[in-house]
Amino acid sequence: MKYSSILLAAALLSVAACQEKEEADPFVVPPAPVFRNPIITTKFSADPAALVHNGRVYVYAGRDEAAAGQNQYIMNEWLCYSSADMVTWQEHPAPLNVQAFAWARADAWASQVVERNGKFYWYITTDHRTVPGKAIGVAMADSPTGPFKDARGSALITNNMTTAVNSFFDDIDPTVIIDDAGQAWLYWGNTACYYAKLKSNMTELDGPIQTVSLPEFTEAPWVHKRGKWYYLSYASGFPERISYAMSRRPNGPWQPKGLLTDFPTNSNTSHQAIITFKGKDYFVYHNGSLPTGGSFRRSVCVDYLTYNADSTLQTVNMTTLGVSPAQ
Numbered sequence: 001m002k003y004s005s006i007l008l009a010a011a012l013l014s015v016a017a018c019q020e021k022e023e024a025d026p027f028v029v030p031p032a033p034v035f036r037n038p039i040i041t042t043k044f045s046a047d048p049a050a051l052v053h054n055g056r057v058y059v060y061a062g063r064d065e066a067a068a069g070q071n072q073y074i075m076n077e078w079l080c081y082s083s084a085d086m087v088t089w090q091e092h093p094a095p096l097n098v099q100a101f102a103w104a105r106a107d108a109w110a111s112q113v114v115e116r117n118g119k120f121y122w123y124i125t126t127d128h129r130t131v132p133g134k135a136i137g138v139a140m141a142d143s144p145t146g147p148f149k150d151a152r153g154s155a156l157i158t159n160n161m162t163t164a165v166n167s168f169f170d171d172i173d174p175t176v177i178i179d180d181a182g183q184a185w186l187y188w189g190n191t192a193c194y195y196a197k198l199k200s201n202m203t204e205l206d207g208p209i210q211t212v213s214l215p216e217f218t219e220a221p222w223v224h225k226r227g228k229w230y231y232l233s234y235a236s237g238f239p240e241r242i243s244y245a246m247s248r249r250p251n252g253p254w255q256p257k258g259l260l261t262d263f264p265t266n267s268n269t270s271h272q273a274i275i276t277f278k279g280k281d282y283f284v285y286h287n288g289s290l291p292t293g294g295s296f297r298r299s300v301c302v303d304y305l306t307y308n309a310d311s312t313l314q315t316v317n318m319t320t321l322g323v324s325p326a327q
Contacts, residue, residue, distance in 0.1 A: 037302065037321065037322040038286075038287070038289060039059075039081075039087075039089055040061070040089065040091075040299060040300045041290060043063055043064075044063065044065070044299060045064065045299060046064050046269075046286045046298035046300070048271065048273050048300045049112035049113060049222075051113050051115065052276070055084060057086060057277050058144045059081045059082070059083075059089070059273075059300060060112070060113050061078065061286075062075045062108045063077050063079050064297050071296055072296060073109075076098055076107075077094045077096065078097065078108050082144070082145070085327075086282065086323050086326045088325075093146075095145055095147060096146060100139060100148065100149065101137050101155075103128060103130070103153075103155055104127065104128065104129060104135070104137065105126070106126070106127045107127045108126065109124070109126065109134070110173040110220065111124040111125060112273075114184075119142065119202075121138055121140055121176070123137070123156075124139065128158055131155070131158040131159055132168060133168035133171065134159065134172045135157060135159065135171055136172075137155050138156050138202065138203055139151055140202075140203075152203050162194055162209060165191045167190065170192050170194075173189065173219050175187050175221050175222050175223055177223045177225065179250050180225075184197070184199075184200070187212075187221040187232070189219065189221060190218065191218065192211055193211060193217045193221055195251065210251075212232070214254065215243065216243065217234055218234070219234070220234055220272065221234045228311075229246050229311050230247045230249065232246075236259075238268065239268040239269075240263070241261050241262055242259070242272050243256070243260060244258075245257055257312055257313070261315065261316045264285060264318060265288060265289045266287060267286060267287050267288040267295050269295060270286070273285075278327060280323075281306065282303070282304060283303050283305040285301055285302075285318065289320070302323055303316055304323060
């Protein structure tokens, strides 16, 4: 029995030594990394906005329909995807298109959905049929996936309402935030950054249109709040990177803080959404990294956003790896 015990111990030591050698073997191939960006690969998608609701994240984006090599924006509908973990995304039937607005002529440009009192309001950019230039409309639904219908029967913002710059394109890229007092604020613009209060019905302005002075503002404002700070991020320069400013109030004054991102891969434009979901912060954006992709065939991506101890933002690392499943 004593001899058998010695043999058993020796065998166990030999197995352990082999296992240790295997673990230390430099020739063992590690598992291949999982590339999760872009998150939408079956269609080209651009100008993302994101909404957190009932344990899911909803991403809304315009659909890029330009053919390969066609250097113009062909966009006729908005897309909707949702996820419970930021990794597995479910496509929902396209809940809104240009034809939903009788006053619109063309172009399903940047948009955002917000929820208030159980209703979902979708602020969109499109080309106006009778007032030259881009316009902002709003649709409404009882569900984040629609169906959405025009909430006004007319545009909320038309080009003749804004005069800070002489442009047909300064009324684009709407974003809305509801502050802690329950006041809704609408921001939008290209070259000039505009803002105004919204009435509680979310479909009418409640006061004059004003402007925000921001360094190198191009377009794509997005406003979010964390703690005591409001953050206004936006596309700056051209090609575009994302810059940001901070304020204690939704109407400023805003303190410019510099760049938040570098240039997105293979895309002249940049457009972002910032959310918190299951205790982590995320930066949603587009690039042109899919095969045959580019500035007119873009794709939505997600990476992490990190705050510094003083509440400023760290530069976002835009990756092909993307994010891990949220728990």
